[in-house]
Structures are given as C-alpha cells and as structure tokens.
Amino acid sequence: MPKILIEISARHVHLTQFDLERLFGDGYKLKKEKDLSQPGQFASTDVVALIGPKRRLDNVRVLGPCRSHTQIEISRTDSYFLGVKAPLRLSGKVIRSGAIKLSGPKGEIDLTEGLIVAKRHIHVNPEQASRFGVSNAQDVKVMIEGPRATVFSNVEVRVDEEFEAAIHLDTDEANAAGIEMEGEGEIVK
Amino acid sequence: MPKILIEISARHVHLTQFDLERLFGDGYKLKKEKDLSQPGQFASTDVVALIGPKRRLDNVRVLGPCRSHTQIEISRTDSYFLGVKAPLRLSGKVIRSGAIKLSGPKGEIDLTEGLIVAKRHIHVNPEQASRFGVSNAQDVKVMIEGPRATVFSNVEVRVDEEFEAAIHLDTDEANAAGIEMEGEGEIVK
Secondary structure: OOOEEEEEEOOEEEOOHHHHHHHHOOOOOOOEEEEOOOOOOEEEEEEEEEEOOOOEEEEEEEEEOOOOOOEEEOOHHHHHHHOOOOOEEOOOOOOOOEEEEEEEOOEEEEEEEEEEEEOOEEEEOHHHHHHHOOOOOOEEEEEEOOOOOEEEEEEEEEEOOOOOOEEEEEHHHHHHOOOOOEEEEEEEO | OOOEEEEEEOOEEEOOHHHHHHHHOOOOOOOEEEEOOOOOOEEEEEEEEEEOOOOEEEEEEEEEOOOOOOEEEOOHHHHHHHOOOOOEEOOOOOOOOEEEEEEEOOEEEEEEEEEEEEOOEEEEOHHHHHHHOOOOOOEEEEEEOOOOOEEEEEEEEEEOOOOOOEEEEEHHHHHHOOOOOEEEEEEEO
8 A cells, every 4th residue: 555644733723713813802813824734724823722620731733724613632641731531533523522721812711622632534535535445434544664663543534625645643643653743654454 | 362451651760779869868768659560660759850951840750679770761742842862762771862860859960871762562471471472572563452442563572580461551652542541452463
C-alpha cells in the first residue's frame, strides 16, 4: 500500500462565530496564520485558555473557519493535566461530550459539552478511498515504522470531495509511535 | 497467548546514594511509600524537580532502592514541555543520554547524562520467558485491545530471576492505547 502523510494534531479549538465573539468581542474575525493540509482549513493567530478544575492550559490555538459547533480537542495527557473528563470521539460528535471553561481576551464561556479526545482518523477524497480500498466510516489499521514502530487500530476513514490524504493522530499517539513533526503510515489489512 | 499485566510508568527518577545525599542531605535514606510489582523495587515519598531550559516539572517521584547510576525517565511529552533532548533508551543505557538539572530540598545537580525516554519492555522470569516463548533482549510485539486498540512493536524482553511478568509502557504509550491505571496485553508473533 502507498505511504500516507501523518499529521500531528496538537490541542486546538474550533468555535462557532457566536462563541468567537463571546471570547474575542463583537464582530471579531479570526486572523489566519497559515493554511492546513485540508483545503479551506487554517490555523489562526488567535489563542484561548482552557481552564479545568486542576490546572489551566494557555495559548491553545483556534482553528478556522468557524464551525456550526464549538469543539475542543485535547490529548488524554491534557485531560489528566486539566482534571477534566474528555471522551474519545470522532470530530463532530460533541453531544454529551466533556465540559470545560474557555477564556479569551474579552470573555469566558463555561461549556457543558464540546470537549473531546479525537478518535484517530484518515482524511481521503473518493478517488483516494477507492485507490486504498477503503470507505467512509470504516475503521482501518495504520502501520508506522521506526524505533517505536506501532500499528494503530480503529483509525476511522473519512471521505469527502474536499479532503486530501492525511492521517491525523494526537500528540500522545504521535509520541508513542516516535513521530516528530510529521510522519508517514500505511493502511494494513 | 496469556494476557500479561500492563503497568504505566509515570515520569520518575532513580538515584545513586551519592546523588540522593547531594539532593536531600548527608546520610539521607529514601522513605518507602509502597512496593512496586518488581520484587524489591519501591516508590518513595521523596520527590525532586526536573528543570529544563523551557519549563520545570515538580513533584517527580524517586524510586528505590538506590542504583549504581542516576537515571531520569520521562515521556516524549515531558521532553517537549521541559525543552530537553531525551533519547529513547532501554533502562540502564544512560551513557551519552540527555542532560537535565535536578533540584531537591538540600541541593541541585546539573546532570550531563542520565535523562531518557524509556524503551517499552516486558519483565519476565525465566519460567515465564519459556512459557511465552521469548528470550532476553528479544524485541516482541504486544497487542492491546479496546477503543484505542494498538500493537506496539519493539517491546524488549528482559529476563531475570527476580522479575514478575509485567509490560511497562510510558504515559504517552498508555494514553495512545487507551489504558487507564492498568491494562493487559498479549505477545503476538
């Protein structure tokens, strides 16, 4: 099978335009810093703090564009650090997920849900899905080579016309598999 | 294959008696809090701080008994947090490993080596090694089931009369595989 780019998702936040304005002020627009691998998605220069019962994490990046649901993605390491419950969920599945307080320069929000540890997943477009022999919502295995060689199961395939092939792991997964910055993996049957 | 206990190694410190006294004072003896799974090994109530160029980590547990080499085991997450280089090494292989400053109640030590990210490993005694069909220094694969099911390669087998069967993962590995507190794994060929 061909090698697929692995990207590491550090902790980050997606906001609705409504929540963005509650945190950054009326009419605020995210300031784009750089484009991400998935077309249209970008990292902004804007950051918020996550405030848990045990500790806080500052300088957590807001990604754009704004979405229809506010969602905070952290690692399991982060959830222990903050002292919060964060269920393992595919991105977008925020109903009855974890609670967290967000703090921005112009306000705070006590979220009752929206906090998750993201389920590992692969972005592909339909042509790539066909080439790799995978389909939307399928769980596949991904093999990573190197000193900390690992096979991750339950990597969910997400197919969309807008996607470009990329495996997304969080920082715990990347560290456990010995990946720094970027890596590559292979779908195995 | 039979299931083997998985234990999670949080960041910790092993000290020589000499370094223990530099940090805690002349003639100091570690205060045992509880026995660990490997016979003779124990967690003490004593803690030190790890001080890196970027940040510090307080309350890092000292394990006992004292050893012939001082060794500090952290996760890759910790090495980024501290801003230090920590090579992936089997416990005990500290020559030309990473540098770190230790701080205790009675002194500080600037270590030029001793800092590692521990290579994942399995403790077994000779009878267990024979039963599992593995031998000392062999790298094996360990399968972990669950929502974050994972197969870790390059898990090094360590055989000693004093050992009891246990797989040791660090916190990044445990989090990536969805293990909380303790788990179980299976050697796969």
